[in-house]
Amino acid sequence: MAAPMELFCWAGGWGLPSVDPDCLAVLTYARFTGAPLKVHRIANPWRSPSGSLPALRTKDEGVISKMQQIITHLRKQKYNADYDLSAKQGADTLAFVSLLEEKLLPVLIHTFWVDAKNYVEHTRKWYAETIPFPLNFFLPxxxxxxHLERLQLMWGDGYMEDEEKLEKELYRDARECLTLLSQRLGSQKFFFGDSPASLDAFVFSRLAPLLKAKLPNGKLQQHLKSLQNLCNYCASILSLYFPWDGGDPPAGAPRAAAADGGEAEDDPHKRRNQVLSVLVGLGAMLGYAFLSGIVSIQRGAAGPAGHRPLAMEEEEDEEEE
Structure with missing residues (x-):
């Protein structure tokens, strides 16, 4: 029986079930609560019903495409990781989420998408190798x-005037934010004790990509790795809730239902998807060639069509049988 909700998110990599922080937050929250989701891990946002990732397809409310709105919808469906929190813990959640958004998120965007060395050698490389042809030529x-525009909105129009000074200040604030998280977590398993809450999903989704990515320029990453309890925290969540997502399953273990029973890991339509991907790619190339004048239609007899090599789609798409 198909799951009542379908989640479309970025594919996994770096040992993570998804490389995108927002997608990772939704996936983690769903695992915490046992929400029955049919998960499609894809590398082409155009295959999402909203054209963006993450996206949740529901029976009653259509398609929801914002991380916080997806989590709110899951809460309405009685999958609430914060059900047992006190009023003070609820207030602490809002405060820490606000802190992460203000102090840590801009630096994470800068680390992955603005820092030239990290972007060229790691971020763009991964997306270009993972996104199917021909989208991988321009989508990254x-x-x-x-992300540059998003960062400009966060930092203001004047951030380019003294970018080096502002960058130092922001990285300092981000290091202080990580240290504060480490002190708040202490020796606890999760931020509010032995049970995970929405704050844990949010913190994990921001820290895990920074911890697991192989960044050539890892200034902030090195500080995170020096905070052993945060490293153990991320490793614990991965082992408990994503035992082999983002990597290879143990030998002999079937890639079938996950702990919540809602994720199918096999892809019976992979060959069909590969053929469709090739046809779409060839159509896009021919359309571009005609529009740009590289190829034109000449009157006269047409010669035999040339053979073109097939491009394989490197995405992981988990679909219903």
Whole structure:
């Protein structure tokens, strides 16, 4: 029986079930609560019903495409990781989420998408190798531009005037934020004791990519790795809730239902998807060639069509049988 809700999110990598922080937050929250989701890990946002990732397809409310709105919807469906929190713990959650958004998130965007060495050698490389042809030629650059615009909105129009000074201040604030998280977590398993809450999903989704990515320029990453309890915290969540997502399953273990019973890991339609991907790619190339004048239609007899090599789609798409 199909799950009542379908989640579309970025594919996994770096030992994580998804490399995108917002997608990772939704996936983690769903695992914490046992929400029955049919998960499609894809590397082409155009295959999402909203054209962006993450996206949740529901029976009653259509498609929801914002991280916080997806989590709110899961709460309405009685999958609430914060059900047992006190009023003070609820207030602490809001405060820490606000702190992460203000102090840590801009630096994470800068680390992955603005720092030239990290972007060229790690971020763009991963997306270009993972996104299917021909989107991999231009989509990473579009994402890069979107993140630059997002960062400009966060920092203000004057951030380019003295970028080096502002960068130092922001990285200092981010290191202080990580240290504060480490002190708040202490020796606890989760931020509010032995049971995970929405704050844990949010913190994990921000820390895990920074911890697991192989960044050539890892200034903030090195500080995170020096905070052993935060490293253990991320490793614990991965082992408990994503035992082999983002990597290879143990030998002999079937890639089937996850702990919540809602995720199917096999892909019976992979060959069909590969063929469709090739056809779409060839169509896009021919359309571009005609529009740009590289290829034109000549009157006269047409010769035999040339053979073109097939491009394989490197995405992981988990679909219903």
């Amino acid at each position: 650059n579009c994402m890069h531009k979107q």
